[in-house]
Structure formats: structure tokens, C-alpha cells
Amino acid sequence: MRDAASGVLPYHAHQFDDAEQQYQASTLGMWLFLAQEVLFFGAVFATYFYYFFLFPDAFEAASNHLSLNLGAFNTVVLIGSSLTMVFAVHAAQHGTKKGQIAWLVATIILGAVFLGVKAYEYTHKFHEGLVPGMYFTYQGPDAAQHQLFICLYFVMTGLHALHMVIGIGVIGALVVLAQRGWFDAGYYAPVEMTGLYWHFVDLVWIFLFPLLYLIGRH
Amino acid sequence: MSQQQTRISTGTSQQQTRISTGTSQQHTISVPTYLAVFGALMVLTAVTVASAHVDLGHFNIVVALVVAFTKATLVVTYFMHLRYGTNMTRAILVSGVIAVFLLMGIAIDDLRSRDSQTYMPFIGALDGVRPPDAPVPAHPPEE
Numbered sequence: 001m002r003d004a005a006s007g008v009l010p011y012h013a014h015q016f017d018d019a020e021q022q023y024q025a026s027t028l029g030m031w032l033f034l035a036q037e038v039l040f041f042g043a044v045f046a047t048y049f050y051y052f053f054l055f056p057d058a059f060e061a062a063s064n065h066l067s068l069n070l071g072a073f074n075t076v077v078l079i080g081s082s083l084t085m086v087f088a089v090h091a092a093q094h095g096t097k098k099g100q101i102a103w104l105v106a107t108i109i110l111g112a113v114f115l116g117v118k119a120y121e122y123t124h125k126f127h128e129g130l131v132p133g134m135y136f137t138y139q140g141p142d143a144a145q146h147q148l149f150i151c152l153y154f155v156m157t158g159l160h161a162l163h164m165v166i167g168i169g170v171i172g173a174l175v176v177l178a179q180r181g182w183f184d185a186g187y188y189a190p191v192e193m194t195g196l197y198w199h200f201v202d203l204v205w206i207f208l209f210p211l212l213y214l215i216g217r218h
Numbered sequence: 219m220s221q222q223q224t225r226i227s228t229g230t231s232q233q234q235t236r237i238s239t240g241t242s243q244q245h246t247i248s249v250p251t252y253l254a255v256f257g258a259l260m261v262l263t264a265v266t267v268a269s270a271h272v273d274l275g276h277f278n279i280v281v282a283l284v285v286a287f288t289k290a291t292l293v294v295t296y297f298m299h300l301r302y303g304t305n306m307t308r309a310i311l312v313s314g315v316i317a318v319f320l321l322m323g324i325a326i327d328d329l330r331s332r333d334s335q336t337y338m339p340f341i342g343a344l345d346g347v348r349p350p351d352a353p354v355p356a357h358p359p360e361e
Contacts, residue, residue: 024304031307035314042318050325056276068267075263083256086247086297093246192299199297206289210282214270218278 011187019186026189030196041204044159048152048211051145058145063216065130065138065150067121071213074117075205081110082202085171089195092178092188100178100191104171107198111168118161125150153212160208163201170194247296255296262289 016022052059084106091099129137132151140146174194177183183191266285270278295301300308 027303027307028310031303031310035310038311038314039317042314042321046318046322046325049322050329052279053326053329060276060278072263072267076260079256079259079263082293082297083252086252087249090246090249090252196298199293202297203290203293206293207283207286210266210270210286211279214266214282215279217270218273218275 023189026193030193034196034200037200041159044152044156045207045211048156051148051152052215055142055145055148058142059149060216061142062146062149063212063214065125065128065146066153066213067124068213068217070117070121071209074114075209077110077114077117078202078205081107081114082199084110085195085198088174089188089191092183092191093185095184097178097181097183100183101175104175104178104191108168108171108175111164111171115161115164115168118157122154125154156208156212160201160204163204167194167198167201170197247299247301251296255292258292259289262292 012019012022016025084103088100088103088107091103125131126135129135130150132147132154136143136147136150138146171194174191177190262285266282269281269285272278274281294311300311
């Protein structure tokens with residue numbers, strides 16, 4: 001057991017009555033942050049729907065510029081990384097150090113696979129001339145609307161990928177802390193809160209995948 | 219003396235109550251449940267990909283969104299432990315979602331209330347934009 005006298009973190013900081021109150025405060029703060037993230041991504045989704053209502057046919061056609069197989073593969077990878085993340089939290093709740101580290105590392109690996117596929121897709125878009133701006137070379141019908149769709153694609157997946165990069169960094173820090181024995185059944189809030197963040201990133205992708213990759217397949 | 223003992227014992231029992239409440243509130247979801255939720259998410263991913271190939275016109279995006287909301291509910295309920303969360307956390311999430319729906323609803327209703335001549339200058343920064351009902355030119359416009 002750890003206490004303040006031994007120089008290790010106590011179970012709860014002095015402003016809280018007990019560990020339970022501290023845990024509830026962390027949860028409340030994290031959900032407040034996530035609600036703001038909902039608003040942040042919500043604005044981009046609102047932009048998407050605004051232009052979808054203006055140009056539904058062009059958006060459905062432009063959706064076919066993207067690779068369905070890569071998008072579906074990444075969906076499976078990201079939901080899989082959410083599963084490894086809940087296992088990491090589960091291991092922390094039951095105080096198994098090896099389990100925590102193994103599942104956190106698995107989450108990082110799956111996140112890296114997702115970003116690798118994303119990097120491949122981006123490179124492919126550059127080669128195809130499907131990058132908004134002066135290098136946009138698509139000449140088919142509704143070229144301007146296709147460019148708008150591709151622009152939204154880069155903004156939405158780019159913001160999502162940025163969140164993943166941050167998430168991987170935070171999980172990497174958790175691996176170090178778990179190695180030092182910070183988390184056990186009595187104190188695992190950082191693992192749980194990082195899990196909430198990671199699942200939120202997964203949630204955003206659950207909506208991005210159909211809106212970007214699927215709308216034009218019929 | 220006896221009073222003091224009573225007070226001490228009361229204190230201990232209170233503390234015990236608090237501790238036991240604390241443990242009972244931190245529900246942990248079992249590994250089989252997590253695996254079942256993951257399985258359901260995989261099935262729904264397959265459903266959304268399959269349904270996208272069925273021609274429903276613009277209704278396809280509605281089906282895709284219904285499946286996405288179902289998946290999101292599963293993730294929030296089980297992976298994000300909202301099933302055992304407080305009503306405060308639920309209220310925070312719901313208020314964020316409602317705010318986004320208001321943003322989208324008002325923006326799109328504004329769009330719907332305009333005719334194409336009115337809204338075209340608004341997005342005129344996009345070169346070569348035409349109203350959605352305009353005929354498609356046979357050749358791309360000259361630079």
C-alpha cells in the first residue's frame with residue numbers, strides 16, 4: 001500500500017473526502033471535456049450535412065473516390081483498439097500490472113496501424129490529384145462539389161487522426177506509469193479516463209466511416 | 219467513557235458504510251460482456267457496409283446513421299461505462315448532443331428556407347459552383 005509518508009502518491013488528494021469522491025470528480029470532469037469535444041466535432045459534422053443537403057448527388061458520387069476496403073479495415077482496427085482499451089482498464093481495476101501494460105501496448109499498436117493506413121490513403125489522394133487546392137486535378141462532373149467533399153474528408157479525418165496521435169501519446173505515458181506500479185484496484189482513474197477519451201475517438205470514427213466511405217456505394 | 223465509545227463506533231460504522239458504498243458503485247463489466255459488445259459492433263459494421271450497397275437513393279445515409287447511432291450507444295453504454303454512470307454524466311453527454319442537433323437543425327432549416335438564387339452567393343467562394351438543379355456541362359470549363 002502507498003501513502004504520503006513513503007513519498008508515493010496517496011490514494012486521494014487532500015481536497016477530496018475519499019477515493020470515491022475523487023473518482024467521481026475525475027469522471028465528471030472527463031465527461032465535461034468530452035461534451036465539449038462533441039460540440040467541436042459537431043460543428044464539422046454540421047458543415048458536412050449542410051453541404052450534403054445542398055449537393056447530395058455530388059457528395060454520393062465523390063464518396064466513391066475513397067477506398068471502401070481500407071475504410072472498413074480501419075473501422076475494425078479502431079473498434080478492436082477500443083476492446084483492448086477496456087481490457088486495459090479491466091486489468092487496472094483488478095490490479096494486474098502485466099495485463100495493463102500488455103493491453104495498453106496492444107492499443108497503441110492498433111492505433112498505429114490505423115494511422116499507417118490513414119497515411120497510405122492520404123498519400124494515394126495526393127498521387128490521384130484529390131487534394132483540395134491548387135493540386136486538385138479531378139475534371140469530371142461536379143468537380144467543385146467533389147473538391148468540397150474531399151476538403152471535408154481531409155478536415156474530418158485529419159482532426160480525428162490528430163486526436164488519435166494525442167491519445168497514443170497519453171497511452172504511452174500510461175504504460176510508463178503502469179510499469180512504475182501507479183495503478184491498482186484502489187486507484188486507476190487515469191487509465192479509465194484515457195479509456196473514455198479513446199472510446200470517444202472511436203465514436204467519432206463510427207460516424208465518419210459511413211458518412212465519408214459508404215454514402216455513394218449504391 | 220461509554221459516550222466516547224459510542225461516538226467512535228458510530229464513526230467507524232459510518233466510514234465502513236462509505237467504503238462499502240464506494241466499492242459497490244464501481245461496477246466492473248465482465249470480459250464476456252465486453253466480447254459480446256465487440257461482436258455486436260463487428261456485426262453492425264458488416265450490416266452498414268452491406269446496406270450501403272442496396273440502392274435506397276438518398277435514404278442510404280439515413281440507414282447508415284441509424285446503424286451508427288446504435289453502435290455509438292453500445293460504445294457509450296458498455297465501453298464507456300455509462301450504464302453505471304451517474305445521472306450527471308448522462309445529462310452532460312445528452313446536453314452536448316442536443317446542442318449539436320440544434321446547430322445542425324437550425325443551419326439546415328435556414329438552408330431549406332432559401333432558394334438557390336439566394337444561397338449561391340453565400341458559397342460563391344467555390345469557383346464554378348452551380349445550383350443543384352442546373353444542367354451538367356458537357357466539357358469542363360476552360361481556365
